[in-house]
Amino acid sequence: MNTANTMNTKPRRSGALFTLLIIVLGFVMAVPFFWMILSSFKSEAELLITPPRIFPVAVRFDNYAQVIYDMSFLLFYRNTIFITVLRTVAQTIFCSMSAFAFAKMRFPGRDAIFMVLLAVLMVPSQMIMVPNYMIMRELHTIDTLLGVALPGMFSAFGMFLLRQFYLSLPNELMEAGRIDGCSFFTIFSRIYFPLTKSAIMSLVIFTVMYSWNELLWPLIISSSDKTRVLSVGIALLQGQNHVYYSQIMAGSVMATIPVIVLFVTLQKYFIAGVASTGIKG
Amino acid sequence: MLSKRSFFGRESVQAFFLIAPNSLGLILFYIVPIITSIVLAFFQWDGLSAPTWAGLGNFVQLTKDRLFINSFVNTLTYTVVVVPLLTVLVVLLGVLLSRDFTKFDKYFRTLFFLPLMTIPVVAALTWKWLLNQEYGLLNGILKAVGLHTIPWLSNPHYILSSIAIIGLWLGIAYNLIVIIAGIKGIPASYYEAAQLDGASPIHCFFGITVPLLTPSIFFVVVTQLIACFQLFDPAFVILGSDPPGTLKNAANTIVMSIYENGFTYFKMGYSSAQAFVLFIVILIITAIQFWGQKKWVNYD
Numbered sequence: 399m400n401t402a403n404t405m406n407t408k409p410r411r412s413g414a415l416f417t418l419l420i421i422v423l424g425f426v427m428a429v430p431f432f433w434m435i436l437s438s439f440k441s442e443a444e445l446l447i448t449p450p451r452i453f454p455v456a457v458r459f460d461n462y463a464q465v466i467y468d469m470s471f472l473l474f475y476r477n478t479i480f481i482t483v484l485r486t487v488a489q490t491i492f493c494s495m496s497a498f499a500f501a502k503m504r505f506p507g508r509d510a511i512f513m514v515l516l517a518v519l520m521v522p523s524q525m526i527m528v529p530n531y532m533i534m535r536e537l538h539t540i541d542t543l544l545g546v547a548l549p550g551m552f553s554a555f556g557m558f559l560l561r562q563f564y565l566s567l568p569n570e571l572m573e574a575g576r577i578d579g580c581s582f583f584t585i586f587s588r589i590y591f592p593l594t595k596s597a598i599m600s601l602v603i604f605t606v607m608y609s610w611n612e613l614l615w616p617l618i619i620s621s622s623d624k625t626r627v628l629s630v631g632i633a634l635l636q637g638q639n640h641v642y643y644s645q646i647m648a649g650s651v652m653a654t655i656p657v658i659v660l661f662v663t664l665q666k667y668f669i670a671g672v673a674s675t676g677i678k679g
Numbered sequence: 680m681l682s683k684r685s686f687f688g689r690e691s692v693q694a695f696f697l698i699a700p701n702s703l704g705l706i707l708f709y710i711v712p713i714i715t716s717i718v719l720a721f722f723q724w725d726g727l728s729a730p731t732w733a734g735l736g737n738f739v740q741l742t743k744d745r746l747f748i749n750s751f752v753n754t755l756t757y758t759v760v761v762v763p764l765l766t767v768l769v770v771l772l773g774v775l776l777s778r779d780f781t782k783f784d785k786y787f788r789t790l791f792f793l794p795l796m797t798i799p800v801v802a803a804l805t806w807k808w809l810l811n812q813e814y815g816l817l818n819g820i821l822k823a824v825g826l827h828t829i830p831w832l833s834n835p836h837y838i839l840s841s842i843a844i845i846g847l848w849l850g851i852a853y854n855l856i857v858i859i860a861g862i863k864g865i866p867a868s869y870y871e872a873a874q875l876d877g878a879s880p881i882h883c884f885f886g887i888t889v890p891l892l893t894p895s896i897f898f899v900v901v902t903q904l905i906a907c908f909q910l911f912d913p914a915f916v917i918l919g920s921d922p923p924g925t926l927k928n929a930a931n932t933i934v935m936s937i938y939e940n941g942f943t944y945f946k947m948g949y950s951s952a953q954a955f956v957l958f959i960v961i962l963i964i965t966a967i968q969f970w971g972q973k974k975w976v977n978y979d
Contacts, residue, residue, distance in 0.1 A: 413780035417787075420775060424790030430848065431793045433816055434805040449819040492701040499698045505691035515702060518709045522909055522961050524934050525954040528719065528941045529712035532726070552704030582693040611798050613912050614934070618942055629800040633916055636804065643808050650801040657796045672853065673860030 434654075438462070438647040445644055461648035469641075470623040471649055474631035478653075481547040481616075481627060482609040488551035489605050490598055497560035498586045502572055512561075518554040527618055534619060541621045550609060556601050559675070563597035564590065600671030603664045610657055628653040717958075719951035726947045737952035746923075747953060750931040753839055757932070758907035761846050766899055769851060773858035774888060795852035803916035806845045807832065832917060835929035842930060845913040850906070854899045861895030862888065901968045905961050909934055933957050 437445065438461055439454040465471045499505070500512050530549055531540070539545030567590060575585035613629045620626045626634075632653060635646050661668065686692060720737055724730035741747050776788055794802065809816050810831035818828040831841040869887050878886065889896075911934040918935075921927050933953065941950030 416775065416780040417783055420780075420784055421787050423772070423775075424787045427848070427851070428790040428793050429816075430802065430805045430809055431797065433809055434801070437805075437808060446814055448814060449823055450814060450816050492704065496698040496701040499694040503690055503694040503697070505694040508694070511698070511702065514710070515705050518705055518713070520962065520965055521709070521713050522905075522954070522957050524909060524911075524937050525716050525951075525958050526709060526712035527937070528947050528951055528954070529715035530708060531942075532715075533708070533712065549708040552701050552708060554705055554709070557701055581688070582690060583697065586697065611800075613800055613915070614938065618938070629798050632798075632804065633800045636807075636916070636919055646804055647808070650798075650804060653798055654796065654801055657798070661792075661796045669856050669860070672856040 434647050434650055437644055438651045440644045442642050442644065445642065461642075461644045462652065465645050465649045465652070469635065469645075469649070470626070470631065471652070473623055474626055474628045475652075477543060477546075477625060478610060478627040478629075480543055481550075482606055484543075484547045485550045485609050486602055486605045488547075489553050489556045490601060492551070493553055493556035493560050493601065494591055494594065494598070495586065496557050497564050498590055499582075500557070501561045501564035502567075502569065502590070503582060515554050516558060519558070524614065527615065530615075531618055540619060541625050543625055545619050546616050546625060546627065549615065550605075550612070553605070556605070559601055559604075559671070560594065560597055562674070563594055567593055596667060596670065599664055599667035600674075603660065603668045604671060606660055607657065716951045716954055719948050720955040721952075722948040724947040725945045727945075730948065733948060737949050740949065741952060741956065746928070746931065747933075747936055749928050750933050750936040751956075753929070753931055754908055754910060754933045757839060757843055757846070757910055758904060760840075761843050761850070761907050762900060762903045764843075765847055765850050765854065765903055766896060768847070769854045769858050769899060770889070770892070770896065772851070772855055773862055774884065776855065777859045777862040791855060792852045794848050797849070799849055799912040800916055802849050803845055803913040806841070806848070806913075807917055810841055833926070835925045838917065838926060838930045842910075842913050842917055845917075846907070846910065849913070850903065854903065857895050857899055858892065861892045865891045897968075897972065901964065904964045908957060908960055908964075911935060911938070 436452065436454060439457050439459075441455075441458070441460070444451065444454060500508060526549075534540050534545045534548070537545070537548075539548065571589050572585060575589050580588070611629060612627070613633065616625075616627045616630045617633070620630060623631070628649075632646065632649050635641050635649060719730070721733060721735070722730040723733045723736070772791065776784075776791065779785065797805075808814075810818075812818060812828060812830050812833055815831070817831070821828050829837060831837050865887065869891075870883055873883050873887060910932045914930055914932045914935055915938075918927055918930055934957070937950050937953045937957065940946045940953060
């Protein structure tokens, strides 16, 4: 009690200084973010003023309109959403099923199979690009949305994350279900799965962010705008004629908005997920 | 009827059905490709005609390939600079942001997490604009305060440092979450006891925070070592469609080299050999992790 009091009285002034430090550093960190938004409203001429002016003359949406109507931006958007949803749904279902089986059921070779699948996590994803490209060629899925989505529909990380969660759930639920004569699939889908909401939310936000951010694999597998995702589409915008930074920034802002919405709504699950993977290593 | 029912009723059979989708997907799109990639490293292949056995030829060629050696040295330099800087920054910021000094702190903390919500490609493009030599904000500020402007992205001496700035900016937020979670896990009673003994904040930082934070710090260092070796997005965006030249040599990375050899020059075997080198590097880091964890991480 006493220490708490002395702690509160003495550092009040230094507390304000620390808050000031947080504000200053925070704004320094946020400069690129704000600069992206400000630049997206500027005209070509305004971009080329030296020294640069901070605020645009007016809030104009020309750049946004140009990106939407003159470039395949809405197509990139649709592709990204399609691939992200497909991967998220697939990972949620597939990873949950296998996590439940690995955590709660007994079958021959369980631990060995789990370790082999987990070993995938040690391998850099760039190593499998060439072979996967060849597999997609055999499956005739090059330059298709399914081809972009496929490898990311399965996950060793998701399986591991959810298994840790299933391990923390009581085994008694399993016994109760067996006594009632339920199949293991029913026990999984009716009893355990609904209890894993918070872990699923962590997985969902990880999958969405990974899918939304991914560059290398879509860059390889897509060869036309009809299958390109936002990150590839925006990266390739910069090489085109008559595309100005203000337009690239407008596209960037639009690509970023869904991530912000997602992050703000699911923030606590993301932080819980990062924190748990961080501590368990 | 009865036997069929008992077959599908068996625990192991149902378990195999449950693990099947994810396991088969991981086998087809991860495990088979990993093995194929290792095998391909010993072949010469353009992706179309039949692969021809090359033995260690690809690896011998790697040791003489100036471009690959360059990309390896660049990636190593980037890693050696970014990982320690990022770790120190994140620990200091973590201490600063893990408690409320005043009631306003929580509103401004969000600013530190904005990079997390930015697509790496978008971040790199934004930085490319910020660092533009003539019209960029950063050089504008330098000029305004009477300093020389810096050719951030157009000079081979600066380009890798500029990419490192982008990498740091992108990496801080995620690792900050790990560190803050670690700091919040330290019991407050330790600090109270230390304060009773008259320990200064600096003593508390080095005597309590850092030792008890070693698991989190270790996690950050290991994951960042691995992530830095896989550097691609910012370098790809910054270099754009730059033709080969001194600028490209100064900022090429291992993964860019793997990508170019595989999908620009269609040297699939050679590309796989480079991927194998990356794999070995990451394997060594992982091995050090297992060994080091026991050695100096304090899990108590």
